[in-house]
Amino acid sequence: MFNQLDMLTLQMYWWVIVSLLAGLLVFMFFVQGGQTLLWQIGRTEEEKTMIVNSLGRKWELGYTTLVLFGGAMFAAFPLFYSVSFGGAFWVWLSILFSFSIQAVAYEFRKKPNNFLGAKGYETFLLINGILGVILIGTAVATMFSGANFERGEFNFSIWKHPLRGLEAAFNLFNVLLGIALFFLARTMGAMYFLNNIDDEVIRERSRKEVGINFAAFLPVFLIFAVWLLLRSGVDTSSTMPAMQPYKYALSLVQMPAVAILLLTGVAIVLYGVYATWFQNSKNGLWFTGPGAVLTVFSVLLLAGLNHASFYPSNADIKSSLTIQNASSSRFTLVTMSYVSLFVPVVLGYIAIVWRAMDSKKITREEGQNPDSSAY
Template identity: 50%
Template sequence: MIGNLDQKTLQDIWWLIASLVGSLFLFLTFVQGGQTLLFTVARNELDKSLIVNSIGRKWELTFTTLVLFGGALFAAFPLFYATSFGGAYWVWMLILFTFIGQAVSFEYRSKPGNLLGAKTYEGFMFINGSLGLLLIGAAVGTFFTGSSFVLNPYHSVAWQTPFHGLEAATNPFNLGLGLFLVFLARTLGALYLVNNLDHPPLTGRCRRAAWNNFLCSLPFLLGVLAGLLTMRGFAVDPATGQVSMEVGKYLHNLLAMPLVAMLLLAGLSGVIWGVISVRFLNQDGGIWFAGLGTVLVGLALFSLAGYHHTAFYPSVSDLQSSLTIHNASSSHYTLTAMTYVALAVPLVVAYIWYVWRQMDARKLSPAEMDGEYAKELY
């Protein structure tokens, strides 16, 4: 059945799948947000332990989702993988360094003999939750603002700046998106902790932190939205594949794809409601509204970048080197095979959901920090 789908349909499906994985990653950055909150909402070692052990049970899911995002892009859009990772070398390398530090920090932070001391591992967590996300945001921003590269006839990338991707962080739009992600992650982190912890003094501070960080994210969100709807975009002529600049391209995309506009509005509403319900209505489950909202906003952004005859990884140095979901994709055979594999994803989601429910059925409390199993804690 899937084998009968044409190449364009498969490319659209895989952009959707990759976008969904990327958007789920954005939701799961509540772990990164929680890492940075260690330095603001935690007042003592007990608070720190509660935060680390709460988000520490989910850090691997975030990490794995990022790896899957990379794997899905590699399998479905290998030219993007080759061009972006090989060209924007430094931005990706710096992101990777921050994730290396994060991966060991939960496990090593409180263990005796850890060489660097707890503060250093907490520092690694902060860098990952701030600089790491900022750079990811900047890298995603280039989906709209473009990068400086040229592809030769063999599709080998030649980056046109000596900074190899770091220049992305100097573009106001990219920087704005990065900072929005940082504050969004902190908002999500605070909401998650409210829902996952049973320690009122700390969760009270988390409620306020969710609101404050949401307020901090607003200028960047509004700036990004304003930029997105007014900027020139990279349009693709469906007949010839030629790329050209189009004024208001992403606004046109939004108008041409009402579903995407609805996703964006619903997503933003979800985030706003999640924060308000926690801060002002004293509810605990705001993370689910804000999380779903984040996924929807992510899907809308990736849809604007990739669909409706748009170059999703544009080149400002040579427009015709720009990548679209059609010229960057894998073959029909590979996309078909991978689509069959993707049918297993609901099963994966189902067991993650089941285990999540089992593990979070009871909130984490200070009593557990010195119980029978305290020595296994982070």
């Protein structure tokens, strides 16, 4: 069935998949957000252990989503993999560092003779929660604000800024997205605790954190969103790419389906917070999380679709990457499209296991039971 699609449709299909993965990744950032709340919500050792055990059964899903996002980008848009990962070297390496320390932190934190002590690994979790999320937000924002590269013969690229990607962190627009994601992650992290831990003290603190962090998230996100709609973007509809004023606002008008998705996403995010705050619901995450998926999904669609450049070059506009010039061959896209049909299967078994594991909530008592508390 994918054989019949034309090249542009295949490229668009893959941009949709990549955007969806980015959305799911942001949802899974509730783990990172939860990590940064470790000290605020967990004030005693016992509470901290409950939190770590609660997040400890979920962190790998987010981590794997990040790996899959990288893999999908590599398979579908290898030129982005080459230009951005090699070019923005230090940003990506910093992100890698912050995630690789997460991978050991849960397992090692409470084990005897662990060299760095529990505090050391808790610091790892904090670094991952702050730096990992903010830097990924910053890197994703460059899909709109652009980066400093030039492509030459064989499509080999040269990075034009000595900070090799870290310069993105000195651009307010990029940082706004990073900070917005950070507070969103904390909001969702607190919602997850409400849902996953059966303990009045933790629930009380988590509910409070939902309010505080969402209050911080909303204005930052709104400034970012308005700025995005007001800014120019590279348009590639004619033979020579050129800057077009209000590129992304125009795209929303020209692709009303994306506009509807975006507004729906935001509305569901808001409803999740409303339900948590005003209706005392423990299920806010099940609205705010999917709402975040939809919101991020539609924002990223703006970056790649409607003749936009999803990685504009500020050094040489002709070098900007589009879903057309950065994609894999038709053969690879078709092959990988068949592979992508398994995404719902994967989401399906994750959902089944999640339900099975979460049907029994975490309590103070079970900390004593080695069969249910591994960390």
